[in-house]
Amino acid sequence: MDLLTSARVKPSRLIVGLMSGTSADGIDACLCRIKGFGVQTAAEIEHFSSLKYPETLKHMITSDLNNLGLEDIARLNFFLGNLLAQAALKCIEEAGYAIWEIDAISSHGQTLIHLPDCHHRVLPIPATLQIGDISVIAQLTGILTIGDFRPADMAQGGQGAPLVPYADFVMFRHDDLGKIVQNIGGISNLTYLPPSCSLDDVIAFDTGPGNMVIDATINLLTKGNLSMDTDGEIANSGTVNREFLSHLLSSDYFYKPPPKSTGRELFGIQYTQRIIGEYKGFIQKQGVVWDIKEHFKDIVATVSELTVQTIVYSYKTWVAPRGPIDQVILGGGGAYNLYLVRRLKEELESMDPNIQVLTHEDIGIPNTAKEALAFCILGNEVIGLKPNNVPSATGAQKPVILGKVAFP
Amino acid sequence: MDLLTSARVKPSRLIVGLMSGTSADGIDACLCRIKGFGVQTAAEIEHFSSLKYPETLKHMITSDLNNLGLEDIARLNFFLGNLLAQAALKCIEEAGYAIWEIDAISSHGQTLIHLPDCHHRVLPIPATLQIGDISVIAQLTGILTIGDFRPADMAQGGQGAPLVPYADFVMFRHDDLGKIVQNIGGISNLTYLPPSCSLDDVIAFDTGPGNMVIDATINLLTKGNLSMDTDGEIANSGTVNREFLSHLLSSDYFYKPPPKSTGRELFGIQYTQRIIGEYKGFIQKQGVVWDIKEHFKDIVATVSELTVQTIVYSYKTWVAPRGPIDQVILGGGGAYNLYLVRRLKEELESMDPNIQVLTHEDIGIPNTAKEALAFCILGNEVIGLKPNNVPSATGAQKPVILGKVAFP
Numbered sequence: 001m002d003l004l005t006s007a008r009v010k011p012s013r014l015i016v017g018l019m020s021g022t023s024a025d026g027i028d029a030c031l032c033r034i035k036g037f038g039v040q041t042a043a044e045i046e047h048f049s050s051l052k053y054p055e056t057l058k059h060m061i062t063s064d065l066n067n068l069g070l071e072d073i074a075r076l077n078f079f080l081g082n083l084l085a086q087a088a089l090k091c092i093e094e095a096g097y098a099i100w101e102i103d104a105i106s107s108h109g110q111t112l113i114h115l116p117d118c119h120h121r122v123l124p125i126p127a128t129l130q131i132g133d134i135s136v137i138a139q140l141t142g143i144l145t146i147g148d149f150r151p152a153d154m155a156q157g158g159q160g161a162p163l164v165p166y167a168d169f170v171m172f173r174h175d176d177l178g179k180i181v182q183n184i185g186g187i188s189n190l191t192y193l194p195p196s197c198s199l200d201d202v203i204a205f206d207t208g209p210g211n212m213v214i215d216a217t218i219n220l221l222t223k224g225n226l227s228m229d230t231d232g233e234i235a236n237s238g239t240v241n242r243e244f245l246s247h248l249l250s251s252d253y254f255y256k257p258p259p260k261s262t263g264r265e266l267f268g269i270q271y272t273q274r275i276i277g278e279y280k281g282f283i284q285k286q287g288v289v290w291d292i293k294e295h296f297k298d299i300v301a302t303v304s305e306l307t308v309q310t311i312v313y314s315y316k317t318w319v320a321p322r323g324p325i326d327q328v329i330l331g332g333g334g335a336y337n338l339y340l341v342r343r344l345k346e347e348l349e350s351m352d353p354n355i356q357v358l359t360h361e362d363i364g365i366p367n368t369a370k371e372a373l374a375f376c377i378l379g380n381e382v383i384g385l386k387p388n389n390v391p392s393a394t395g396a397q398k399p400v401i402l403g404k405v406a407f408p
Numbered sequence: 409m410d411l412l413t414s415a416r417v418k419p420s421r422l423i424v425g426l427m428s429g430t431s432a433d434g435i436d437a438c439l440c441r442i443k444g445f446g447v448q449t450a451a452e453i454e455h456f457s458s459l460k461y462p463e464t465l466k467h468m469i470t471s472d473l474n475n476l477g478l479e480d481i482a483r484l485n486f487f488l489g490n491l492l493a494q495a496a497l498k499c500i501e502e503a504g505y506a507i508w509e510i511d512a513i514s515s516h517g518q519t520l521i522h523l524p525d526c527h528h529r530v531l532p533i534p535a536t537l538q539i540g541d542i543s544v545i546a547q548l549t550g551i552l553t554i555g556d557f558r559p560a561d562m563a564q565g566g567q568g569a570p571l572v573p574y575a576d577f578v579m580f581r582h583d584d585l586g587k588i589v590q591n592i593g594g595i596s597n598l599t600y601l602p603p604s605c606s607l608d609d610v611i612a613f614d615t616g617p618g619n620m621v622i623d624a625t626i627n628l629l630t631k632g633n634l635s636m637d638t639d640g641e642i643a644n645s646g647t648v649n650r651e652f653l654s655h656l657l658s659s660d661y662f663y664k665p666p667p668k669s670t671g672r673e674l675f676g677i678q679y680t681q682r683i684i685g686e687y688k689g690f691i692q693k694q695g696v697v698w699d700i701k702e703h704f705k706d707i708v709a710t711v712s713e714l715t716v717q718t719i720v721y722s723y724k725t726w727v728a729p730r731g732p733i734d735q736v737i738l739g740g741g742g743a744y745n746l747y748l749v750r751r752l753k754e755e756l757e758s759m760d761p762n763i764q765v766l767t768h769e770d771i772g773i774p775n776t777a778k779e780a781l782a783f784c785i786l787g788n789e790v791i792g793l794k795p796n797n798v799p800s801a802t803g804a805q806k807p808v809i810l811g812k813v814a815f816p
Contacts, residue, residue: 002412002413002416002793004410005410056530066477066478068477069474070473070476070481070537071521071523071535072528072531073481074523075533077535078531078535078562078563079531079533081559081563082533112478112482113478115479115482115483120479120483122464122465122468123483123484123487127486127487133563134812135559135810135812136559136560136563138563139560139563139564139808148543151489151544152547155489155541155546155547156547385410400547401816402543403543404542404813404814405812405814405815406560406812406813407793407809408808
């Protein structure tokens with residue numbers, strides 16, 4: 001019996017999920033015991049660990065991306081395959097398992113570029129590139145490896161993103177409760193699971209900025225001395241400029257109905273530079289003298305409130321009409337920003353006092369392990385030969401099995 | 409039952425092999441019916457067809473290779489996936505089969521770069537990049553797709569090449585006969601299969617230039633008016649300069665014991681420019697006036713003879729000591745060069761009058777279909793979950809299953 005079949009027929013499987021996010025800090029590895037497939041899936045985290053990228057690598061795949069040539073890209077694919085294998089082996093060893101006990105590795109890979117558009121003079125075709133070769137991982141670990149999930153969805157006309165909503169569907173779908181899984185990463189995105197929903201009922205989209213604009217504002221105004229608002233302390237000590245907030249809320253993106261997705265192109269450093277300039281002009285027009293020390297806290301509070309308001313607007317406009325919201329499960333770095341959490345709770349309380357607001361931790365999932373866990377679940381479906389995309393979220397023509405398989 | 413398992417247990421399988429060579433002319437597709445695995449394999453070609461690359465694409469992946477950026481490479485991977493799917497569908501339709509009758513597609517992909525060395529300032533790791541995404545092929549055809557064979561061998565310390573010797577072993581291995589499968593492409597390479605050999609006994613290596621130096625010489629001396637020696641007519645009308653030939657034969661590569669491989673780096677356009685200059689100097693030193701018209705035929709004859717002599721030297725030095733040579737099966741463009749074929753036959757006749765010299769056509773395999781057929785056989789082994797590399801030829805530490813699998 002082959003490794004794929006033997007993993008399929010086992011009562012439970014041990015899978016290592018590997019995630020390397022767009023921040024390119026390193027690799028998160030999550031070792032899970034999984035039973036069943038689809039909505040019957042039961043996943044339990046056994047161990048979580050991470051492996052930092054060397055600085056030279058981080059530099060190459062962030063700042064230096066536009067200077068990468070063919071040779072760099074080819075070698076990076078193998079180099080990362082090596083690191084991903086190391087991350088998996090480290091996680092397995094720390095968890096106290098032997099290699100032969102592990103059924104599969106499921107790896108997202110490192111996104112170098114994601115191009116759901118067709119804007120190219122010679123090759124007008126959507127494309128994406130996740131590197132970290134799965135044959136390299138399989139050979140260096142001796143474990144069946146699954147990965148490279150996005151191309152199949154794109155070949156079916158989808159955006160190749162988001163992928164995590166499938167795991168949300170499998171993990172959090174409830175017969176009686178309507179749930180929102182709210183991730184506040186650089187960008188904020190949500191998965192809505194109506195009570196006893198089928199895959200077709202799942203809604204998932206990017207609500208707008210998460211921490212991206214907050215972090216960039218702090219970074220720009222402190223000239224790099226600070227990079228984030230730890231615990232939301234800065235925002236909590238500032239005052240939201242309501243008028244300027246209304247101006248920020250006038251962006252077209254917020255009013256576009258889902259499915260929709262966004263990123264650095266819309267809410268990155270250029271956006272932040274522009275709105276800081278606008279804020280300056282705004283308060284000067286009111287006869288107030290611009291003083292960076294005085295206005296720093298207020299502008300951070302204002303862009304933090306932008307995240308809150310765009311999330312809440314999305315719930316009221318696109319989620320509430322589709323079904324009840326009984327539970328909101330917060331995740332991502334923003335789940336640790338006490339300003340964001342407090343304000344979200346206040347707003348949800350005023351929408352409906354019965355909405356329960358939880359974090360992933362509250363339901364036994366370490367916040368940092370969530371995405372790696374999601375790839376355990378996506379890989380588990382490949383073993384079960386079940387489709388694992390969410391066409392209603394990605395825009396794909398049909399449910400398909402995302403991912404490639406490499407034998408050790 | 410999944411597609412991989414159901415293909416495995418069938419009495420015979422229909423597999424489409426796809427090959428896109430380094431000349432980047434287009435895609436060769438070969439539809440095969442295959443029974444069994446390993447040395448029990450029986451393969452029969454049902455149809456062969458090819459699809460030309462658009463000129464813009466050909467330009468991008470040959471002349472423009474060093475100018476490719478990250479976005480180009482990502483989009484090329486999807487664009488080629490599309491073309492490979494089209495090539496497979498065309499072959500299947502021409503052969504009169506329905507999609508559901510085909511068990512698998514097995515694709516080599518287009519090599520953009522192959523780097524078995526470690527010469528990189530930040531990423532000192534061997535790598536290779538074959539594009540034409542197999543998830544795209546699987547989704548657009550609805551057929552199980554296998555491909556990207558080289559990385560697994562390289563992860564095991566191998567060169568990721570050559571791959572075809574495995575197919576030679578499966579197709580041509582004989583209980584009583586010792587056989588050389590001699591490919592004369594741009595580079596000449598051979599697979600030697602001793603009588604009743606096991607995989608460990610297989611020898612495979614590049615003997616030196618095939619048509620590469622001949623073609624480049626003709627192209628340079630006719631300023632691009634001719635690109636090859638059709639039927640070997642030019643060489644047949646010239647006279648080999650024995651003294652200059654001895655000079656050419658002094659290159660180190662020819663005396664290096666196998667396993668070894670070479671390419672454009674050693675015998676490309678720069679090599680050819682250099683030896684043309686040397687030839688000129690050589691005959692001028694003999695007091696003869698250089699006349700391009702007069703010496704053209706002789707220099708073509710001389711570089712053609714270089715191909716013959718390096719092949720024959722390899723047989724005598726590295727093959728004959730390992731076992732009997734009963735049959736030589738010629739393939740590649742050089743199998744149509746009547747000068748090369750005549751001279752090889754003469755040399756082999758003088759080695760041993762009983763050596764039988766055949767072409768692939770003589771044993772029912774169209775010369776042009778050979779490599780695509782080889783990938784049917786490599787893919788068939790993935791279905792059978794059998795190793796399909798030749799460690800004695802690639803230098804890999806052990807036999808492994810090369811290739812990744814994408815489900816439709």
